[in-house]
Each structure stands twice: as structure tokens, then as C-alpha cells.
Amino acid sequence: MIDRYAKQRIFLGREPEARLRDRRVAVVGLGATGSVLASWLARAGVGHLTLIDRDLVELSNLQRQLLYGEGDLGRPKAEAARERLAEANSSIELVAQVADLTSGNARELLAGFDLIMDGTDNFEARFLINDVAILTGTPWIYTGAIGGEGMVWPLNPPRTPCLRCLIEEPPASGDVDTCDSAGVLGPAVGIAASWGALEAIKILTGREPHPELARFDFWHNERQFIQPPATRCRFCTDKVTEFLDARWTLKASSLCGLEGVQIRVNPPRQLDLAALKPRLEARTGRDWKDSGLALTGTEGELRFTLFKDGRALVHGPVTPERAKGWYTEVVGA
Ligand SMILES: [Zn+2]
The missing domain is CATH 3.40.50.720 (NAD(P)-binding Rossmann-like Domain)
Incomplete structure (x- = not known):
């Protein structure tokens, strides 16, 4: 055959x-x-x-x-x-x-x-x-x-x-x-x-x-x-x-070869991006873009991407500690 x-x-x-x-x-x-x-x-x-x-x-x-x-x-x-x-x-x-x-x-x-x-x-x-x-x-x-x-x-x-x-x-x-x-x-x-x-x-x-x-x-x-x-x-x-x-809940690590930080949450959770969008727009005074998979926008000189599973990327001059602080403030720990 x-x-x-x-x-x-x-x-x-x-x-x-x-x-x-x-x-x-x-x-x-x-x-x-x-x-x-x-x-x-x-x-x-x-x-x-x-x-x-x-x-x-x-x-x-x-x-x-x-x-x-x-x-x-x-x-x-x-x-x-x-x-x-x-x-x-x-x-x-x-x-x-x-x-x-x-x-x-x-x-x-x-x-x-x-x-x-x-x-x-x-x-x-x-x-x-x-x-x-x-x-x-x-x-x-x-x-x-x-x-x-x-x-x-x-x-x-x-x-x-x-x-x-x-x-x-x-x-x-x-x-x-x-x-x-x-x-x-x-x-x-x-x-x-x-x-x-x-x-x-x-x-x-x-x-x-x-x-x-x-x-x-x-x-x-x-x-x-x-x-x-x-x-x-x-x-x-x-x-x-x-x-x-291991029972960690939030990790921030520098991005390889790029200026910025990746934030991960454990266990991954579902972020309500549609609800976060107006909050972030009010906070930053700028438009944020919701693609359904991720929410992107800027605050000061930093560019943020928030994923539905709770992860985040912060591009720009930022330390892991500062990125973690921002995330905790905006999304919660
Ligand atoms: Zn072994």
C-alpha cells in the first residue's frame, strides 16, 4: 500500500x-x-x-x-x-x-x-x-x-x-x-x-x-x-x-540582549486586559492597545506589554526591582 x-x-x-x-x-x-x-x-x-x-x-x-x-x-x-x-x-x-x-x-x-x-x-x-x-x-x-x-x-x-x-x-x-x-x-x-x-x-x-x-x-x-x-x-x-x-509567585529577570525586564507569575493567571486598559490609560494619560492577546502601551520612557496569562515585558532602562514594583502597583501581586 x-x-x-x-x-x-x-x-x-x-x-x-x-x-x-x-x-x-x-x-x-x-x-x-x-x-x-x-x-x-x-x-x-x-x-x-x-x-x-x-x-x-x-x-x-x-x-x-x-x-x-x-x-x-x-x-x-x-x-x-x-x-x-x-x-x-x-x-x-x-x-x-x-x-x-x-x-x-x-x-x-x-x-x-x-x-x-x-x-x-x-x-x-x-x-x-x-x-x-x-x-x-x-x-x-x-x-x-x-x-x-x-x-x-x-x-x-x-x-x-x-x-x-x-x-x-x-x-x-x-x-x-x-x-x-x-x-x-x-x-x-x-x-x-x-x-x-x-x-x-x-x-x-x-x-x-x-x-x-x-x-x-x-x-x-x-x-x-x-x-x-x-x-x-x-x-x-x-x-x-x-x-x-518551588512556591514563587512573581519573578522579574533582565531580558537577554535587550534593555528591559520580563515578569512572570506563578501559577499563570488570566488577566482581564479589557478592564486593565482604561485603568492604564488613566494612569499614563496615553492610549493603550489591546490585541486580545496582549495589552501594550508606554509610561514615561518605558514600553509595557501585558499578556493574558499574567506575564509582562518592560522595555527600556529599568531594573527588575522597579519593573516588579510597577507590576505590583498596576496588576497586583
Ligand atoms: Zn538523578
């Missing part, structure tokens, strides 16, 4: 290939990595994909985020990704979640999957995914890229070590999202993410993935396979989920 999956079936065999139809996968982060992960899994016929991303498509994304075009600028990535993937394969179930993964919603957002794919660019999210994996026994695949390098590591604690067996704490301070100050080459992310998707197909069809952490420096033609640590950390041994248990 010649159909959509004919070539794949010749390689995988009928029965393993059919298993993909019953599998549910969450892709966290639909940037450069997530675009490639989700594309391969959708085209391979994974029966259900949930696409989780908090951001809107920006011009600086188009160099490497293959799911988006210029017509998607300003749209939520999760929505635009779902639409594009449905064009590629209308026979699978695709769910878009425009959401910021936090300790307050990670359990709920990542419940009921056979595999979690890491398409994020920050360690805070990865440690949350690792905690969910420890708690629920769900396998996950770490995929990272920076500069001309890529890294892939399939994890399934307690059968395998967990992320914290190798790196006990996130590299940067817990309050700050890590910045990708080295930049990144599109093809480097593409290769790493394709490697991750291939390992995913192994797991979803019942095979064992490559157990080592694979690290490639594509630019300098180097590769390394790192043996997983021989001893297990206390977190996966005793099911200690510190990141899921």
Missing part, C-alpha cells in the same frame, strides 16, 4: 510504526529546536502532539525557527505551529497550549504523555521537566544547541540517571533565565533537534534510545559521547522534586 508512511514503514516495520499512532508526546518550547522536533514527529505520524510555548513569533526568530514565516509575526508560536503542522499531517491530533511552564502548572500541563520533548532554551524549564519525569516516570529527551554546538540526552529516571545526576543545579541563579549570549546557527540546532527526534522515534516504537549524552561541535568537527553518571542523585533516588515544589 502506498500511503503517507510507506517509506518509513519499509524501515521501521509495520507493527513498530503502527505504535506511533497511539503515542502522546508533549513538545515544550516551539522555537528552533521545537520546530524541528515537532515537524519530524508530526510527519512520522505520532498520534497526539501537545505544543507548549509562551512566546509570540518575532522577526529575529525566522533565521532558525522553521515552522514560521513572515505572515506569522506577532502570533503565538504554539498556534502558528499547530496550524503549520496540521497542513503537514491532518490525520493526527494537535493541541496548542499558549502557556509559560512554571512550578504552578507543570504537573498539569505535562500529565498523560508517553514522552516529553525539550525544545526549551532555558534550564528552569528543563529542571521542571526533569522533576515531572522523576514524579511520573515519563521519559524525556534533553535537546540543546548553542553557537555551532548541539547536545542530546534521552532520560528516563529511575531506569536511567536524571538531569540532576549530571548537573545538580541550573547553571545560572534560579531567578534568572539563562541567556543565549553566544548566538546560534540554524543548521546546528536543526541537526541536534533531528537527532533528538530520531531518539524519540526509537522510544515511541519500543526501542532503547542511545544512553549517552551526545555532544557535537559541528563548527569545529568534534563530537563526544559522555557516559551517564554511574551514581544516582538523591533527587531521582528519593523522588525529591524541588523545582515543582
